[in-house]
Amino acid sequence: MLEFGILFPSVLNGLTTGAVYALIALGLTLIYGVLHIINFAHGAALMVALYGVYLLKSRFGIDPYLALPVVVPGMFVVGYALQRGIINRASHGRDENILLVTLGLSIVLENLALLLFKSDTRTIETAYTLTTLQIGPAFIALPKLVAFAGALAASGLLLWIVKRTDLGRAIRAVAKEKHGAKLMGIDVDHVYAMCFGIGLGCLGAAACFLLPAYYVNPQVGSGFVLVAFTIVVLGGMGSFAGALVGGLLIGVVESIGGLFLGESLGQIGIFAIFIAVLLFRPQGLFGARV
Amino acid sequence: MSNRRTFIQQSAAAATTLAFPLVGGAQAKAVKVGILHPVTGALAFSGQQCREGALMAVEDINKAGIKGLGGAKLEVMLGDAQSTPQAGAAEIEKMNEAGCAAVVGAYASAICLATTQAAAKYNLPHVVDVGVADQIVQRGLKNTFRFGPGYAACAQVAVGNLHVLNTLAGKPAKTVMIIHEESLFGTGTANLLARELPGFGFEVKDVIKHANPTRDFNNIVLRMKSVNPDIVIPANYYNEYALLVRTMQQQKVMPKAIYSVLGGAASSYKFLKEFPDAANGIIDCNHWFNPKDKRAAELRQRTEAKGLFFTYEIFNTYTAVRLLADAIDRAKSADRAAITDALAKSTFSDHFMPYGATRFENGQNMGAQPLMTQVIKGDIRVIVPREYREADPIFPLRA
Numbered sequence: 001m002l003e004f005g006i007l008f009p010s011v012l013n014g015l016t017t018g019a020v021y022a023l024i025a026l027g028l029t030l031i032y033g034v035l036h037i038i039n040f041a042h043g044a045a046l047m048v049a050l051y052g053v054y055l056l057k058s059r060f061g062i063d064p065y066l067a068l069p070v071v072v073p074g075m076f077v078v079g080y081a082l083q084r085g086i087i088n089r090a091s092h093g094r095d096e097n098i099l100l101v102t103l104g105l106s107i108v109l110e111n112l113a114l115l116l117f118k119s120d121t122r123t124i125e126t127a128y129t130l131t132t133l134q135i136g137p138a139f140i141a142l143p144k145l146v147a148f149a150g151a152l153a154a155s156g157l158l159l160w161i162v163k164r165t166d167l168g169r170a171i172r173a174v175a176k177e178k179h180g181a182k183l184m185g186i187d188v189d190h191v192y193a194m195c196f197g198i199g200l201g202c203l204g205a206a207a208c209f210l211l212p213a214y215y216v217n218p219q220v221g222s223g224f225v226l227v228a229f230t231i232v233v234l235g236g237m238g239s240f241a242g243a244l245v246g247g248l249l250i251g252v253v254e255s256i257g258g259l260f261l262g263e264s265l266g267q268i269g270i271f272a273i274f275i276a277v278l279l280f281r282p283q284g285l286f287g288a289r290v
Numbered sequence: 291m292s293n294r295r296t297f298i299q300q301s302a303a304a305a306t307t308l309a310f311p312l313v314g315g316a317q318a319k320a321v322k323v324g325i326l327h328p329v330t331g332a333l334a335f336s337g338q339q340c341r342e343g344a345l346m347a348v349e350d351i352n353k354a355g356i357k358g359l360g361g362a363k364l365e366v367m368l369g370d371a372q373s374t375p376q377a378g379a380a381e382i383e384k385m386n387e388a389g390c391a392a393v394v395g396a397y398a399s400a401i402c403l404a405t406t407q408a409a410a411k412y413n414l415p416h417v418v419d420v421g422v423a424d425q426i427v428q429r430g431l432k433n434t435f436r437f438g439p440g441y442a443a444c445a446q447v448a449v450g451n452l453h454v455l456n457t458l459a460g461k462p463a464k465t466v467m468i469i470h471e472e473s474l475f476g477t478g479t480a481n482l483l484a485r486e487l488p489g490f491g492f493e494v495k496d497v498i499k500h501a502n503p504t505r506d507f508n509n510i511v512l513r514m515k516s517v518n519p520d521i522v523i524p525a526n527y528y529n530e531y532a533l534l535v536r537t538m539q540q541q542k543v544m545p546k547a548i549y550s551v552l553g554g555a556a557s558s559y560k561f562l563k564e565f566p567d568a569a570n571g572i573i574d575c576n577h578w579f580n581p582k583d584k585r586a587a588e589l590r591q592r593t594e595a596k597g598l599f600f601t602y603e604i605f606n607t608y609t610a611v612r613l614l615a616d617a618i619d620r621a622k623s624a625d626r627a628a629i630t631d632a633l634a635k636s637t638f639s640d641h642f643m644p645y646g647a648t649r650f651e652n653g654q655n656m657g658a659q660p661l662m663t664q665v666i667k668g669d670i671r672v673i674v675p676r677e678y679r680e681a682d683p684i685f686p687l688r689a
Contacts, residue, residue, distance in 0.1 A: 003516060006513075006515060006516045009512055009541075010509060010512055013506075017506075118330040118331075119372055119373065120330050121334070121529070123505075130536060130539075132541075139541050139542065141540060213506075214505050217503075255508075262498055263499070263500045263504060264472060264499060264500070264501055266509070
């Protein structure tokens with residue numbers, strides 16, 4: 001089992017999954033870092049995005065990768081509207097309200113999906129679903145490699161936005177000192193909604209990269225959201241670099257765990273890490289000491 | 291000789307005929323039957339196939355009506371078990387409330403276990419169409435009847451025949467790896483296989499289970515690469531089976547044989563059409579029809595004319611509904627106890643399965659048996675037993 005020819009493909013496989021995890025976690029950590037919202041509706045929003053990609057492919061024949069320019073802005077608009085229209089209004093400025101509002105949103109979205117799509121597990125078939133590339137002793141499915149590259153590119157773009165653009169500076173300002181930012185003329189409500197929109201836009205990108213090698217059903221988000229929370233805690237709440245490294249690490253841990261312990265028990269490694277981080281390094285790998 | 295009850299029934303029927311001479315036989319009261327399958331959720335494909343098979347049987351039965359009940363027709367109440375035992379049991383409650391005379395279902399073993407038990411509370415006769423776990427018929431439930439074989443019988447046939455094939459080929463295969471789904475069906479089958487195989491000189495190298503749905507078999511196939519077994523035995527449902535075999539193809543893992551038990555490419559025209567290359571040479575031990583019976587070929591044509599694949603779900607449930615109609619006919623009544631009694635004494639033989647006339651012992655049809663099939667030259671052929679053989683087996687596939 002410890003041969004290179006077996007371990008290496010498993011690690012590669014884990015890295016490709018981990019990149020998508022990272023992208024999902026980036027959206028979550030952005031929303032947390034700035035808005036201090038623990039977004040329980042993150043998984044449900046991913047599910048919505050996956051159904052969007054699925055419908056575009058099955059109804060209009062649009063390839064999931066070509067659907068990126070539709071799904072990402074679509075999810076951004078949904079996120080912006082959700083934050084300004086529902087979450088911001090219903091919270092009345094109290095964090096515990098926001099928790100309940102996002103939890104409620106996730107329940108509403110999941111049950112709407114159940115009503116519209118039934119509990120069926122749906123997949124899409126593309127010409128490249130079964131194509132593999134050989135890297136050394138490993139055969140990696142093409143959609144996974146595309147997901148890896150795409151997720152890294154999207155993460156890079158997000159980091160660039162936060163570090164280099166005016167919007168990014170505003171986001172960082174609001175995250176550090178809300179009142180100060182407001183005094184400097186920053187429209188805080190707008191920045192909040194932009195963050196939520198960008199966070200959901202990340203999910204839109206993740207959905208496009210995920211679906212060619214994955215499936216969608218109304219409960220699909222819950223598995224991801226647990227992993228994404230683990231990654232955010234592991235990397236440090238609100239840390240972008242942490243989310244990226246944490247995502248890749250968790251992907252590899254899951255893959256190796258699956259290899260040695262079997263598919264059902266393989267995920268145990270993820271949650272062991274979650275508990276260990278909370279016990280010994282609660283600020284996360286890249287987080288500042290609280 | 292007629293007792294008081296049948297006398298009253300007959301007089302009532304006669305009175306109805308006299309009162310409405312113009313409509314006559316059409317007045318026979320319809321018999322309500324529940325058709326319960328997991329038509330949504332992880333098992334949706336199989337559940338929908340079962341439902342289609344059942345509906346085709348009802349269509350055939352209703353052409354002439356049930357003679358023993360004055361040409362009464364079957365009225366179908368459809369149920370959806372949503373791929374979970376709880377939802378299946380809840381549907382039984384509804385079917386009982388609605389006054390169903392009997393139920394046919396519910397495909398998956400774990401669901402059948404729940405639905406038969408729920409139906410037993412109301413003495414509601416339950417014909418199990420697929421559900422291979424033997425616990426289904428081993429709990430002493432008087433209402434439960436399974437037409438097809440259980441997994442112990444199938445595992446025995448599979449292992450016995452694997453031994454014969456291997457011996458005839460000069461024993462090229464020594465090691466086995468079993469991959470199964472995690473519910474009752476897969477786990478039970480895998481346990482039986484793992485217990486039986488060593489007795490025939492096979493070493494079971496690894497037994498791996500996976501969830502439903504699983505969308506990534508890379509780790510399992512990597513493990514397979516490392517173990518390098520001569521024979522791979524999958525026991526799982528369609529989606530995961532297809533993905534497993536395709537991942538093996540992607541990762542270029544080629545064992546001496548893929549030998550599926552209760553499922554697989556060599557008993558699925560769907561798999562054969564979708565992945566002809568991956569299907570080639572695969573051997574299955576599964577529910578299959580008598581290939582020499584013309585009625586099976588006719589039903590296959592009808593199924594394909596509807597744009598559906600003629601899978602075991604279709605013909606198993608089709609014949610299960612015919613079995614129930616036959617029992618209602620013999621019972622000459624829509625009364626639950628009378629139908630249960632007629633099922634227990636059933637000698638139903640007007641079908642195309644390789645079972646002979648039914649003979650139930652504790653709810654299990656004793657003549658039921660799986661057949662061994664193999665994908666040979668792009669078609670599914672029966673290879674064992676001899677009386678149904680269409681082609682000689684190819685084993686091992688690769689030296």
